[in-house]
Amino acid sequence: MSSSSPSPSAARPTRDEIAARIGAIVGRDRIRPPRGPEAAAAIAIAEPAADGEVAEIVRACEADRIETAPIGAARTMSQIRRAPVALGISLARMARIVAYEPADMTLAVQAGASVGEVNRATDSARQHLPVDPRNPDATTIGSLIAASHSGPLRLSEGTARDLLIGIRYVGREGRIVKGGGRVVKNVAGYDLMKVMGGSFGTLGIIVEATFKVRPIPEHRAAAFAGFGGAGDAFDAARRLNDALPLSYLEVLSPAAAHMCGCDAAFVVVAGFSGSRGEVDDQWNSIRHLAPAARLLEASEADALYARIRDLDFSTAPIAALVAMPPAELAAALMESGAEFAAHAGCGVAKVFLAGAHDETRVAQAISRWRRRARAARGNLRIIRRDPSMRAWLDIFDTPDDGALRLMKRLKAAFDPAGIFNPGCFVGGI
Amino acid sequence: MHDVNPPLPDASFDRSLARELEAIVGPDGIVSRPSELRVYECDGWTIEKNAPDLLVMPRTTEQVSAVLKALWHRGVAFVPRGAGTGLSGGALPVNAPVMICTSRMNRIVAIDLPNRRVEVESGVVNLHVTNAVKNDRFFYAPDPSSQQACTIGGNIAENSGGPHTLKYGVTTNHVLGLTLVLPDGEVVELGGPAEERCGYDLVGAVVGAEGTAGIVTRAILRIVREPEDHRTMLAVFADVEAATRAVSSIIASGIVPGAIEMMDQLIIRAVEEAFHVGLPGDAGAVLIIELDGLSAGLDEYVSRVIAIARDAGASEVRIARNETERAGLWKARKRAFGAVGRLAPNYATQDGVVPRTRLPDILRAITEVSRRHGLAIGNVFHAGDGNIHPIVLYDERDPRQVRAAVEAGREILAACVEMGGSLTGEHGIGVEKQAEMPLLFSPEDLIAMTELRHVFDPMERSNPNKVIPRPGSCVEVAAPRRQVPV
Numbered sequence: 001m002s003s004s005s006p007s008p009s010a011a012r013p014t015r016d017e018i019a020a021r022i023g024a025i026v027g028r029d030r031i032r033p034p035r036g037p038e039a040a041a042a043i044a045i046a047e048p049a050a051d052g053e054v055a056e057i058v059r060a061c062e063a064d065r066i067e068t069a070p071i072g073a074a075r076t077m078s079q080i081r082r083a084p085v086a087l088g089i090s091l092a093r094m095a096r097i098v099a100y101e102p103a104d105m106t107l108a109v110q111a112g113a114s115v116g117e118v119n120r121a122t123d124s125a126r127q128h129l130p131v132d133p134r135n136p137d138a139t140t141i142g143s144l145i146a147a148s149h150s151g152p153l154r155l156s157e158g159t160a161r162d163l164l165i166g167i168r169y170v171g172r173e174g175r176i177v178k179g180g181g182r183v184v185k186n187v188a189g190y191d192l193m194k195v196m197g198g199s200f201g202t203l204g205i206i207v208e209a210t211f212k213v214r215p216i217p218e219h220r221a222a223a224f225a226g227f228g229g230a231g232d233a234f235d236a237a238r239r240l241n242d243a244l245p246l247s248y249l250e251v252l253s254p255a256a257a258h259m260c261g262c263d264a265a266f267v268v269v270a271g272f273s274g275s276r277g278e279v280d281d282q283w284n285s286i287r288h289l290a291p292a293a294r295l296l297e298a299s300e301a302d303a304l305y306a307r308i309r310d311l312d313f314s315t316a317p318i319a320a321l322v323a324m325p326p327a328e329l330a331a332a333l334m335e336s337g338a339e340f341a342a343h344a345g346c347g348v349a350k351v352f353l354a355g356a357h358d359e360t361r362v363a364q365a366i367s368r369w370r371r372r373a374r375a376a377r378g379n380l381r382i383i384r385r386d387p388s389m390r391a392w393l394d395i396f397d398t399p400d401d402g403a404l405r406l407m408k409r410l411k412a413a414f415d416p417a418g419i420f421n422p423g424c425f426v427g428g429i
Numbered sequence: 430m431h432d433v434n435p436p437l438p439d440a441s442f443d444r445s446l447a448r449e450l451e452a453i454v455g456p457d458g459i460v461s462r463p464s465e466l467r468v469y470e471c472d473g474w475t476i477e478k479n480a481p482d483l484l485v486m487p488r489t490t491e492q493v494s495a496v497l498k499a500l501w502h503r504g505v506a507f508v509p510r511g512a513g514t515g516l517s518g519g520a521l522p523v524n525a526p527v528m529i530c531t532s533r534m535n536r537i538v539a540i541d542l543p544n545r546r547v548e549v550e551s552g553v554v555n556l557h558v559t560n561a562v563k564n565d566r567f568f569y570a571p572d573p574s575s576q577q578a579c580t581i582g583g584n585i586a587e588n589s590g591g592p593h594t595l596k597y598g599v600t601t602n603h604v605l606g607l608t609l610v611l612p613d614g615e616v617v618e619l620g621g622p623a624e625e626r627c628g629y630d631l632v633g634a635v636v637g638a639e640g641t642a643g644i645v646t647r648a649i650l651r652i653v654r655e656p657e658d659h660r661t662m663l664a665v666f667a668d669v670e671a672a673t674r675a676v677s678s679i680i681a682s683g684i685v686p687g688a689i690e691m692m693d694q695l696i697i698r699a700v701e702e703a704f705h706v707g708l709p710g711d712a713g714a715v716l717i718i719e720l721d722g723l724s725a726g727l728d729e730y731v732s733r734v735i736a737i738a739r740d741a742g743a744s745e746v747r748i749a750r751n752e753t754e755r756a757g758l759w760k761a762r763k764r765a766f767g768a769v770g771r772l773a774p775n776y777a778t779q780d781g782v783v784p785r786t787r788l789p790d791i792l793r794a795i796t797e798v799s800r801r802h803g804l805a806i807g808n809v810f811h812a813g814d815g816n817i818h819p820i821v822l823y824d825e826r827d828p829r830q831v832r833a834a835v836e837a838g839r840e841i842l843a844a845c846v847e848m849g850g851s852l853t854g855e856h857g858i859g860v861e862k863q864a865e866m867p868l869l870f871s872p873e874d875l876i877a878m879t880e881l882r883h884v885f886d887p888m889e890r891s892n893p894n895k896v897i898p899r900p901g902s903c904v905e906v907a908a909p910r911r912q913v914p915v
Contacts, residue, residue, distance in 0.1 A: 185782055187590075192874075379623060403631060
């Protein structure tokens, strides 16, 4: 077993020291030991209850050089950290829906709330936040934004990046900073939503977000088709995507199909929605474009969709998110030898190895996938690595030199003390 | 490498600098005669004017890089310009002697239909992107009213919108990759044709930065499949209140139209006199509503929208029967600003946002501002997303009216912010709204934004004195000289 590499900071405080220092600010009862996967992310967990408390914690961390990181369900942070930070900041007590205006179709929410909670709050107005990360109930809004989670619906609704219209975060010196606002169209000031999106906790602690929400379609259905080969599956997917405004379009390899309870080698699932007339019309088109397809209506379609959305790679030795121009994806996946669940219209796929693999094979597979993604002007990010691979397997690709220099300047400007989730983002940021 | 202490500008820089830049871009790429530079003294924000000392028109990324290096070493600031159709003074030189115009970088570099991407140079005109792909049933979604003239580079600077962004999103939702020349001349590639990024979203930071991050020379754009079919309607109302009620009800019903645009009585009359498209001259307000999507669903949605509009008080709802009628309606909408030119010697177009449900309140507030200042104000705007465009009519020969026009604009913006809205939905802050930024943002917010800007432009050489207000260096409101058509 390889061990975790040491953090760059010199003396690592003990849990008791952190609890004493931070507990003096927010109260000892707000500091607790990590639970379950949090242990790989942080030595101690603080649970502040207000923006001001987060700000005080950040100031204390800067003063004492205590490394900190936001922790939602700790799924991402426990993966990307090589060694735990001293202090995880959980917003479990900051999970309130701040404002929901169904007629304006906007919703402001504290970052500790889950995507599932948001969608239960908007359901009665027949609206939703159309982002679908794996296990929406276990994905906090902070994590949705900071770790760029997305799911099948990105084909029709985009990602959190497209829906986020306002943000508040606690940055350097405990400054509470906001960008954007609460209106659906707004170009006042620099776009701090984009800067914080996908920043993996390295620039500050997101405490509140405002989103556009969308109407829930009246009817939902899905077409399901099994294929003997990947080529036929991707051909069918392309025909459907060219012809119809699908809600989602997933292509599953045999292992992924099996995990979703489907008994076919390669599977295409195309979601479509709208009024009764629109759904019927789309099904008619699909039947002609993919004669093998079977119609799944309402709950049956929803159940399969949820299984694909929630695909769990925790037993796989390795899983990664690859992205490239959409038309390149089929060939790249077929060459890769990997199992996959592909958002086919988007050029984005989760690739993984099924079953036991030794480190050498994992290393070879990842470097092959990385090269292939790069050759297609795309990129790759590890979403699951076995703990034994932490020491040698990088989560992120390395950006081009020029872009990386700007990113390092951004990090230095927003986090001069270097306390926000240091050392595990691109280029060692 | 960055020159940490670049030399201060030399008073005699102009002639030797002009020679140096001419060697880079060629004699036809330089304008230095004051009479010719007058053309570039302002953009669509015509209340302030200031011509550059030198205009440079590079043709390639390499030339832009060489030009910026030359300026960097002399400590000279520059202002980027596309077509000059911006409405907030983003292309107004303020302590920036050199203007860099991207209009000669106008090649569509690659059209990649299977991947739904188009790569363009930044001087390409917005509409030319759609024209290049429309035979294959694709379009480029952001469609500002100036789309026949404005450039992709300008759209990127301002994060431009347009009527169809209600459904399809604004510029930032459609730009995936950029080639950016930093103020010191370094060329960086940001993002790429994939939907996911590697590292921070620097593309998202540059889009909407109003030209303060350097010069964008290329962009990878996403194009969108044309909807199978569309229906364009004109709904006629006795007043704007009834029309805004209809807007809220349509949205609340779960229908997402391609666009919902409103024109009030003053605009309707101006447009009708100018273009004779058959708008009812006695209407208090009209809505142009476009539904798009699958043919199969459209007629049902049309019936629902008609019912909602009638419930809200529409006296008439017409459906465009063919492409000519549809084009007529959109021509009326997109040329409304031009038509207004007949009503008064000058006009200033404002751009504010309120939550959709506050549209009746902001329109009442605008009526009150109009009455108080004795200036006519017309309204033509993107009702679906609460993005208002009051057009303040004035006569620049009367200094009182000029002051009143500026004041009226400020009061309207303050009312927008008061109602939970924003200072600008799509035109940008530029110089026009710098003074209002503190209404929306705290000092901490503005510091963070400045720090972000400095990541790209630590010396503030690219479009200085824009966006962020600078205490103690208030921009003078110059005496206006003439009106430039928008």
